[in-house]
Amino acid sequence: MAQQHLDPTDPTAGVVSGDALAGYLRAQATEFLRALRLHRETGGDVGGPARTKSRTGDNGNGNGSEASVDAARALRRSARRISASLHTFRPLLDADWSEAIRPELAWLSGTLAMEHAYAARLERLLLALHRLSGATVLPSQPGVAGMPGGASAGQQSSAGDTGPPAHPAAAQERGNLTVGAAKAGALLERQLTLARTRAHSTALQALGSSRFHAVADSIAVLASEVPLTPAAATADLRPQARAAEERLTDAVAALPLVTAGSPYNAEALIHGLSPDPAPHPQDAPWHQVRLLLRLHRYAREVLHGDDAPVDVRLLAAGQSLNRHRDASEAAAAAAQAARTPRIAPATAYALGVLHADQRHEVEAARFAFQQSWQMETVGTP
Amino acid sequence: MAQQHLDPTDPTAGVVSGDALAGYLRAQATEFLRALRLHRETGGDVGGPARTKSRTGDNGNGNGSEASVDAARALRRSARRISASLHTFRPLLDADWSEAIRPELAWLSGTLAMEHAYAARLERLLLALHRLSGATVLPSQPGVAGMPGGASAGQQSSAGDTGPPAHPAAAQERGNLTVGAAKAGALLERQLTLARTRAHSTALQALGSSRFHAVADSIAVLASEVPLTPAAATADLRPQARAAEERLTDAVAALPLVTAGSPYNAEALIHGLSPDPAPHPQDAPWHQVRLLLRLHRYAREVLHGDDAPVDVRLLAAGQSLNRHRDASEAAAAAAQAARTPRIAPATAYALGVLHADQRHEVEAARFAFQQSWQMETVGTP
DSSP states (O other), rough: OOOSGGGGOOOOSSSHHHHHHHHHHHHHHHHHHHHHHHHHHHTSSSSHIIIIIIIIOOOOSSSSHHHHHHHHHHHHHHHHHHHHHHHTGGGOOOOOHHHHHHHHHHHHHHHHHHHHHHHHHHHHHHHHHHHTTTOOOOOOOOTOEEEEEEEETOOOOOOOOOOOOOOOHHHHHTTTOOOHHHHHHHHHHHHHHHHHHHHHHHHHHHHHHHHHHHHHHHHHHHOOOOOOOGGGGBSSHHHHHHHHHHHHHHHOOOSHHHTSSTTOOOOHHHTTTTOSSOOOOOGGGHHHHHHHHHHHHHHHHHGGGOOOOOOHHHHHHHHHHHHHHHHHHHHHHHHHHSSSOOOHHHHHHHHHHHHHHHHHHHHHHHHHHHHHHHHHOOOOO | OOOOOGGOOOSSSOOOOOHHHHHHHHHHHHHHHHHHHHHHTSSSSSOOHHHIIISSOSSTTTTTHHHHHHHHHHHHHHHHHHHHHHHHHHGOHHHHHHHHHHHHHHHHHHHHHHHHOOOHHHHHHHHHHHTTTTTTTTOOOOSSSSOOOTTOOOOOOOOOOSSSSSSSSHHHHHHSSOOHHHHHHHHHHHHHHHHHHHHHHHHHHEEEEEEEHHHHHHHHHHHOOOOOOOOTTSSSSHHHHHHHHHHHHHHHHHHHHHHHHSTTOTTTTTTTOOOOOOGGGHHHHHHHHHHHHHHHHHHHHHHHGGGOOOOOOHHHHHHHHOOOHHHHHHEEEEEHHHSSSTOHHHHEEEHHHHHHHHHHHHHHHHHHHHHHHSSSOOOOO
C-alpha cells in the first residue's frame, strides 16, 4: 500500500500549525450557517416527498424545494467535516466543548441524511429492476450514479401492468416490466416512500427543535472563535493527520483484498439465503473503512486548505465504498420487502433476483475498491 | 488471437493423409463397441435414478451401475468424436454413408447425455443453495467441479426443516438451510429427479431400439472398414482441420469479448426478469463456440493421433464454456421451477436468488473464457 500520498509523512514539508485547523473550522462553521440561512429562506423543506420530486420531475414546491435540498446537503456536508476534524485533532481542542458538540453533530447529519438515503435506495432498486427486465426506459432521476450495464440494455419488451399506479410516469415505466418486476417495484416504492416521508418529518422536527438550535448556536460561536487549547496555535497538526491515515491503512490491510481482487469470487452473496437475520456481517469492515477514508480526506483538507490537491486514488476508493454501502443497503431493502406477508410468488421471485443482483454490486464495488487502492498515487505532491 | 496453435498452419509440418482419419475412426468405432459391450454386461443401466445414486452414496445396483455409467459416458464420448470427424472431414468420406449416420449419432449421444445433464444440474443447484445459505455441509457427489466460494463458507446455521424429506442425507443437508432455500431445494429435486428418471427410461428404450441396433451395426462396419473416398487415402487432412479452426476463431471473434473481459459487467443478468419466455438469446453464440471448440479439438486428435499434445489453453477455454452452458441451464431450471403454481413466496424468493446466482456464474464463465482465450499458447509444438 502506498503510504506517501499525504504531506504529513514528507519530512521536507513545513509544519502545519493549529491556526490551519482554526481556519478550517471557522470556514466550515460559516458554511454551515450559510446553508442554514438558505434552508430557512427556502421554506425549510428538506426535500419534499420522494415521489413528487423524483418520479415526475415536478418538484411540487417550485424551486424552493430544490434549493432546500441543496441547503440540507450543504448542512450535512459541513456538519460531517466539523465533526471529523474535532475527532481527528481532538488533543488540540477544548475537550469538554468538543465532546459535547460531536454527538450532536452526528445526530444532526444522521437525521438529515435519512431522507436522501431512502430516495437514493428506491432509485437504485428501480433502476436495477429496469436493467434486469432488459428495458430501455430508465427513470431520469438526479443524484445517483449510473449502474453498469443499465444504459446498454437494448431490448424493449412489454408486459401487462399491475393495476392503476400512483403516477403516469410510474405506469409508463412499469409497462416494460414483467408482472413480478412491476409488483416488486410498486412494493419497494410503497415501502421506501413511506420510510422517506417519515424521515422527512423527522428531519423537519429536528430542524425546529431546541436541540438543533443549541447546535446552531455552538456553530455560530465556532465561526468566530475556535476553542483551541493554549498550546494548539503553534502545535503541529501532522501527527494527528498521520494517525488518521494509519487508522485507515490498518483497516484496509485487514480487508480481504486478495479475494476482493479476484473477479467473480462469489463472496458477497454467500449468506444471501442465510437464516441469520443480519446476514451480512462481512460488510461491516468495508463500511468502517469508508468512514476512516472520509476522516483521512477531511484531515487532508485541514492540512492543505483550499490548495488540497485532488487525490484521484482516494476519490475512486471513496466512490467504490459509497457504492458498496448503497448496494448493501439496497440488497437488504429487497430482502426486507420479500418478507412482506401475502406477496405473490412472482413478486418474491423478482425481489430474490434483485437482492442477488445488489449483492453482486457489493462484490463489484469491493473489486473496484481493490483496483483503485492498488493504483499508483497520481496527482498528489 | 493466437492463430498458431494448430499444426496445420505450420508450413514445416508434414502432410497428414486420409490414413490418419481412417485410423482415428477405426479406433473410435472400436472404443464405441467396447463401451457397448461393457454397458450390456453391466446390466444396461444408464446410471440409475438420481437420488438413489448420488444423494446417499449407495448406488442401489452395486458396482454394476457405476460401471454402466462409465460405459454410457464412453459411448457418448466415441459417438461425439465419430460424428465430429465425419463433419469436419466430410469431403474425404463416402457422402451417402456419412450423411446417413451423422444424425443417428447425434440422436444417440443427445439421448444418452440427458440423464447425466439433469443429475449434474440438480447437483449444481443444490450446491449453490448451500453456498448461498452459508452452510458448510456440502453434498459429496462425484462428477461436478467445485464452484467458487462454496468450500470457504465458514458459518454453520440452523433452521427448521420442511416436513419429512425422502432421505436422511437430504434431511441433514436441509437442516442448514432456511425454509425458503430448503423448499426450493426440495422442489428442484422433485422436478429434476422426475426429468432424470424420464431421461433414464428414454435412454434405456433408445438402447433397446432397432434404430440403435442399426447405428451399432454401422459402427461395427466402421471399426474394420472406413468408407473413404478413392482420393482420400493420399489427400491432405490439414485444410479441413484448418477450416474447422477458422470456424472457431471466426465465431470467437464475433463474441463480445471486450465486455466479457471487464469484470462485473452485469451483462448476463440483463434479461433476468424479462417477460420474454426465452430470455437468454445472448447465451447462444457462446454455446455455438463451445461446439466449434469441440470440433476443433477432435480435428487435432485426428491429426496428431495418440501424440496429440495437450493444449492447456483449449482445455481451459473448453472448461469455461462447459461451465457457461451448465450455469445457463441451471439458471433456466431455477426460473422454470419458480413458475410452479402455488409455491410459497419464500420458495420463489430463494429461486430468484438462485437464478441470479447462476446467471452470475454465466458471466463469470465468460470472463474465464476471455482470460484463457487471450493466454499465450503453451504446451503445443
